[in-house]
Amino acid sequence: MFKLKNWKEVPIGGAVDQPGSAMENKTGSWRVERPVWNSEKCIHCLRCWVYCPDMSVNTLDGKITGINYDYCKGCGICAQVCPEKVKAITMQPEQ
Amino acid sequence: MAKIVATTGNSAMAYAMKQINPDVCAAYPITPSTQVMEEFSKYVADGVVNTNLVTVESEHSAMSACIGAAAAGGRVLTATSANGMALMWEMLYIAAGMRLPIVMALVNRALSAPINIHCDHSDSFGARDSGWIQLYSENAQEAYDNLIQAVRISEHPDVRLPVMVCQDGFIISHSIERMEYLEDDEVRKFIGDYKPMYALLDIDKPVTLGSLDLQDYYIEHKRQEAEAMKLATPVITAVAKDFEKMTGRAYGLFETYHLDDAEVGIVAVNSAAGTIKEIIDQYRRKGIKVGLLKPRLYRPFPTEAYVKALGHLKAITVLDRVDSFGAMAGPLMLEVRAALYDLPKRPVTIGKIYGLGGRDLEESHCQYVIDELVQIAASGKYRELCEYITVRE
Ligand code: SF4
Numbered sequence: 001m002f003k004l005k006n007w008k009e010v011p012i013g014g015a016v017d018q019p020g021s022a023m024e025n026k027t028g029s030w031r032v033e034r035p036v037w038n039s040e041k042c043i044h045c046l047r048c049w050v051y052c053p054d055m056s057v058n059t060l061d062g063k064i065t066g067i068n069y070d071y072c073k074g075c076g077i078c079a080q081v082c083p084e085k086v087k088a089i090t091m092q093p094e095q
Numbered sequence: 096m097a098k099i100v101a102t103t104g105n106s107a108m109a110y111a112m113k114q115i116n117p118d119v120c121a122a123y124p125i126t127p128s129t130q131v132m133e134e135f136s137k138y139v140a141d142g143v144v145n146t147n148l149v150t151v152e153s154e155h156s157a158m159s160a161c162i163g164a165a166a167a168g169g170r171v172l173t174a175t176s177a178n179g180m181a182l183m184w185e186m187l188y189i190a191a192g193m194r195l196p197i198v199m200a201l202v203n204r205a206l207s208a209p210i211n212i213h214c215d216h217s218d219s220f221g222a223r224d225s226g227w228i229q230l231y232s233e234n235a236q237e238a239y240d241n242l243i244q245a246v247r248i249s250e251h252p253d254v255r256l257p258v259m260v261c262q263d264g265f266i267i268s269h270s271i272e273r274m275e276y277l278e279d280d281e282v283r284k285f286i287g288d289y290k291p292m293y294a295l296l297d298i299d300k301p302v303t304l305g306s307l308d309l310q311d312y313y314i315e316h317k318r319q320e321a322e323a324m325k326l327a328t329p330v331i332t333a334v335a336k337d338f339e340k341m342t343g344r345a346y347g348l349f350e351t352y353h354l355d356d357a358e359v360g361i362v363a364v365n366s367a368a369g370t371i372k373e374i375i376d377q378y379r380r381k382g383i384k385v386g387l388l389k390p391r392l393y394r395p396f397p398t399e400a401y402v403k404a405l406g407h408l409k410a411i412t413v414l415d416r417v418d419s420f421g422a423m424a425g426p427l428m429l430e431v432r433a434a435l436y437d438l439p440k441r442p443v444t445i446g447k448i449y450g451l452g453g454r455d456l457e458e459s460h461c462q463y464v465i466d467e468l469v470q471i472a473a474s475g476k477y478r479e480l481c482e483y484i485t486v487r488e
């Protein structure tokens with residue numbers, strides 16, 4: 001967890017003056033189910049990447065490389081949109 | 096060189112806005128401030144200002160557009176009254192919370208119902224907790240001077256809060272008085288260029304404004320807002336000093352009239368102060384030591400300064416042109432009375448509600464107040480903590 005700033009340290013009025021600073025706040029901790037991606041089944045159609053509301057599907061050169069569990073909230077959308085005949089993502093309970 | 100003119104409070108505010116020449120003005124005209132926008136839009140149409148005038152469909156939109164323009168990095172002004180300001184309500188808090196230096200010309204008017212277009216202070220006093228600085232003006236000259244100073248106060252790096260400049264609807268807004276205008280370049284020099292702290296249009300320094308702020312940071316931002324209000328008091332004094340250098344007209348946190356050697360005193364904002372001063376002169380001629388404190392500031396409330404100025408009195412009557420229904424007394428009275436509480440020997444402080452919906456405060460009402468104060472000073476006892484005056488009983 002990053003350190004919370006005091007009132008003298010934060011920019012006034014709730015301004016966010018560091019673009020992308022939401023990265024500091026890892027939001028994956030409250031996930032109850034995690035998507036597990038099977039690289040062998042995946043056809044790299046990128047549907048999961050398009051639909052993930054938290055930009056938590058990692059890609060490289062147009063191919064899926066895995067799930068970013070630091071931010072994935074476990075909503076299951078990726079598993080839902082993965083094509084019926086492929087189903088490369090399964091939701092599994094967090095331990 | 097000052098220009099001496101005979102004009103109304105509304106024209107004076109419109110003229111100040113012309114001289115300030117803001118980047119953006121978004122407004123929706125409402126009585127009794129209509130004339131401010133009517134005249135300002137003429138300045139826009141005539142090309143004597145560079146302002147982008149946004150004509151909107153409601154006051155809620157007016158304040159929203161002001162917020163957008165201020166967040167973009169512009170110098171922004173607007174004008175309104177009463178129900179117009181009431182419709183801006185949620186946006187008032189957002190302007191202050193986002194720390195946007197917006198300046199509002201507020202022509203005080205009663206809130207409906209029953210429908211009434213005349214003066215009282217229920218609009219601005221109702222907004223006392225919104226985070227806006229409030230400057231009060233006795234006459235057109237003060238409204239004009241306050242509006243120009245408001246720009247500097249609001250944009251000061253320690254402050255960055257919106258400011259409303261209040262004057263009494265009709266009594267001042269529509270009456271013609273003698274007053275002095277500054278030259279355009281004097282005003283421009285006095286207010287200087289505006290340097291926004293965060294501007295959405297500054298693409299070299301990208302920022303997000305107005306984002307979600309929950310349990311982990313909201314109170315930190317409110318603490319900052321409270322601090323800005325605290326720091327506003329010395330800024331207001333410093334800006335007034337500079338203004339005095341330029342104009343010779345002295346402003347402070349309040350004005351006093353025969354207060355130093357007074358035994359009893361009245362506290363009242365805006366135009367009522369003019370009438371009260373007249374009656375004080377009458378009583379002074381009779382040897383009665385009565386004085387007046389006319390607050391220029393309601394927010395921030397400069398507690399220490401008020402206590403210093405009022406602490407020596409035996410009795411005080413605070414006049415509120417607004418009621419806080421069901422409260423112990425009017426809002427200004429409660430705050431003045433609470434401020435004096437820590438004094439070892441405190442003045443007896445009572446309140447009167449007067450003038451709602453534009454009812455005149457007449458000579459006889461002021462005499463009634465002073466006669467009662469003299470009795471209280473002698474006996475140390477009051478009859479009623481707060482009562483309505485100027486009403487038919
Ligand atoms: S579970 Fe939801 S948040 Fe996590 S990767 Fe899938 S779509 Fe994204």
Ligand code: SF4
Pocket residue numbers: 037041042043044045046047048049064078081082083086087088089
């Ligand atoms: S939706 Fe399924 S098949 Fe398509 S890229 Fe994602 S995991 Fe692979």
